[in-house]
Amino acid sequence: MQKNKSVPNLYVAGHRGMVGAAILRVLEEQAKQSGQALNLITRTHSELDLTNQAAVQEFFKKEKPDQVYLAAARVGGIHANNTYPAQFIYENLMIEANVIHAAFTHGTKKLLFLGSSCIYPKHASQPMSEDALLTGTLEPTNEPYAIAKIAGIKLCESYNRQYSATHGIDYRSVMPTNLYGPGDNYHPKNSHVIPALIRRFHEAKISNAPSVTIWGTGTPKREFLYVDDMARASVHVMNLDKDTYAQHTQPMCSHINVGSGQDITIKDLAELIKDTVGYTGAIEFDPSKPDGSPRKLMDSQRLNSLGWHPQVSLQQGLANTYKTGTDLFSAPH
Numbered sequence: 008m009q010k011n012k013s014v015p016n017l018y019v020a021g022h023r024g025m026v027g028a029a030i031l032r033v034l035e036e037q038a039k040q041s042g043q044a045l046n047l048i049t050r051t052h053s054e055l056d057l058t059n060q061a062a063v064q065e066f067f068k069k070e071k072p073d074q075v076y077l078a079a080a081r082v083g084g085i086h087a088n089n090t091y092p093a094q095f096i097y098e099n100l101m102i103e104a105n106v107i108h109a110a111f112t113h114g115t116k117k118l119l120f121l122g123s124s125c126i127y128p129k130h131a132s133q134p135m136s137e138d139a140l141l142t143g144t145l146e147p148t149n150e151p152y153a154i155a156k157i158a159g160i161k162l163c164e165s166y167n168r169q170y171s172a173t174h175g176i177d178y179r180s181v182m183p184t185n186l187y188g189p190g191d192n193y194h195p196k197n198s199h200v201i202p203a204l205i206r207r208f209h210e211a212k213i214s215n216a217p218s219v220t221i222w223g224t225g226t227p228k229r230e231f232l233y234v235d236d237m238a239r240a241s242v243h244v245m246n247l248d249k250d251t252y253a254q255h256t257q258p259m260c261s262h263i264n265v266g267s268g269q270d271i272t273i274k275d276l277a278e279l280i281k282d283t284v285g286y287t288g289a290i291e292f293d294p295s296k297p298d299g300s301p302r303k304l305m306d307s308q309r310l311n312s313l314g315w316h317p318q319v320s321l322q323q324g325l326a327n328t329y330k331t332g333t334d335l336f337s338a339p340h
C-alpha cells in the first residue's frame with residue numbers, strides 16, 4: 008500500500024490478537040469517518056518475534072513508527088498463568104523491553120502499553136485506584152505475569168522521566184480489566200473465563216449434557232469489558248494531549264485504569280452465559296480449581312473524567328461474542 012507521508016505511521020503490535028484486531032477496527036473506522044489516510048504498520052508473530060531484540064531493533068530502524076500500540080503479549084487465563092509462569096514472565100518482559108527501547112532508540116514519540124488489572128495487590132481495597140500499585144502482595148496464580156506488566160509501566164515511566172524533556176517522548180500505559188469479545192481465545196484450559204464458559208455451555212447444549220462444571224467456588228467477582236470498548240479507550244488515551252494526560256496521571260505520567268465499573272460473581276456470570284447460549288441443564292462447581300483474586304473491580308474515574316465511557320453492556324457483549332464465537336473453538340492457541 009502507498010504510504011501517505013503527511014499522516015503518522017501507526018504500528019499495532021499484536022494486530023491479530025483480540026485487542027490488537029479491535030484497535031485496527033477502531034482506527035480504520037475513525038479514518039473512514041474523518042476521510043483521513045491511515046498509515047498502518049503490522050507484522051505477524053511469525054514475521055517478527057518481539058522477544059528477539061535484534062529483529063525488533065531492525066524492524067524499528069526500517070519502519071520508524073511515529074506511534075506504537077503495544078498489544079502483543081503472552082496472554083491467558085488463570086490456568087495458563089499458573090501452569091506456564093516462566094513463559095508469562097519471560098516473554099512479556101522481553102516483548103516490553105525490546106519494543107519500548109527500540110521505540111525510544113528509533114525516534115517513536117508516542118507509545119501505548121497495555122498492562123492488566125492483575126498489577127494490583129490481591130487484597131487491594133475496592134474499587135482499585137491507580138494509586139494501589141505496589142501497595143501489597145500480588146495474587147499468586149498470576150504474579151509472574153503481573154510483575155512483567157508492572158515492569159512495562161515502569162519502563163514507560165522511566166523513559167518519560169529520563170528522556171521526555173530531551174527527546175519529546177510520551178509513553179503511556181492503560182490497565183484493562185478482564186476483556187472479552189470477538190476473536191477471543193477459546194482454548195478449553197488456557198482461555199479466560201468468558202470464552203471458556205461460552206464454549207463449555209455451547210458444547211453441552213449440542214451434546215445434551217446434563218450439567219456443566221465451573222472452576223472454583225463461583226464466589227469470586229470479576230469486572231468485564233467488551234473488547235471494542237477497550238480499543239476505543241486505547242485510541243482515546245493515545246490521542247489525549249500531553250498536558251491533559253500528565254495532569255491526570257501525576258506524579259509520574261503513569262498508568263490509567265480501563266474498566267466497565269461493574270462486577271459480577273462467577274456464579275452469576277455462568278447463569279448469564281447459560282442463558283445467552285440457551286443451555287437448559289444444571290451448573291456445578293469444582294472447588295478443587297483455583298479461584299484466584301476474590302475481587303478485581305477497578306476505579307476508572309480518571310479515564311471517565313477524560314471523556315471515555317464504555318458503550319456495550321455485558322448482556323449485549325456476550326450476545327455479540329456468542330454470535331461470532333463458535334467457529335473459533337478449533338482455532339490454535
Ligand SMILES: NC(=O)C1=CN([C@@H]2O[C@H](COP(=O)(O)OP(=O)(O)OC[C@H]3O[C@@H](n4cnc5c(N)ncnc54)[C@H](OP(=O)(O)O)[C@@H]3O)[C@@H](O)[C@H]2O)C=CC1
Pocket residue numbers: 020021022023024025026027051052053055056057058077078079080081082098102121122123124183184185186187190191192199
Ligand atoms: N484478554 C484479556 O482479558 C486481557 C488482556 N490484556 C492485555 O491486552 C493485550 C492484548 O491481549 P489479547 O488481545 O487478549 O491477547 P491475544 O492472545 O488475543 O493476542 C496477543 C497477540 O500478541 C501476539 N504475540 C504474542 N507473543 C508474541 C511475540 N513473541 N512476538 C510477536 N507477537 C506476539 C500474538 O500473536 P500469536 O497469536 O501469533 O502468538 C497475538 O497476536 C495484552 O497486553 C494483554 O496482556 C489485559 C487485561 C485483560
Ligand SMILES: C[C@H]1O[C@H](OP(=O)(O)OP(=O)(O)OC[C@H]2O[C@@H](n3cnc4c(=O)[nH]c(N)nc43)[C@H](O)[C@@H]2O)[C@@H](O)[C@@H](O)C1=O
Pocket residue numbers: 083084085086088123124125149152153184185186196197198199200201203204221222223227229273296297298299300
Ligand atoms: C485478565 C486476567 O485473567 C487471569 O486472571 P483471572 O481474573 O483469574 O481470569 P480468568 O478469566 O481465568 O478466571 C476468572 C475466574 O473465573 C473462574 N472460572 C470458572 N470457570 C472457569 C473456566 O472454565 N476457565 C477460566 N479461565 N476461569 C474459570 C476462575 O476460577 C476465576 O475465579 C489472569 O491471567 C490475569 O493475569 C489477568 O490479567
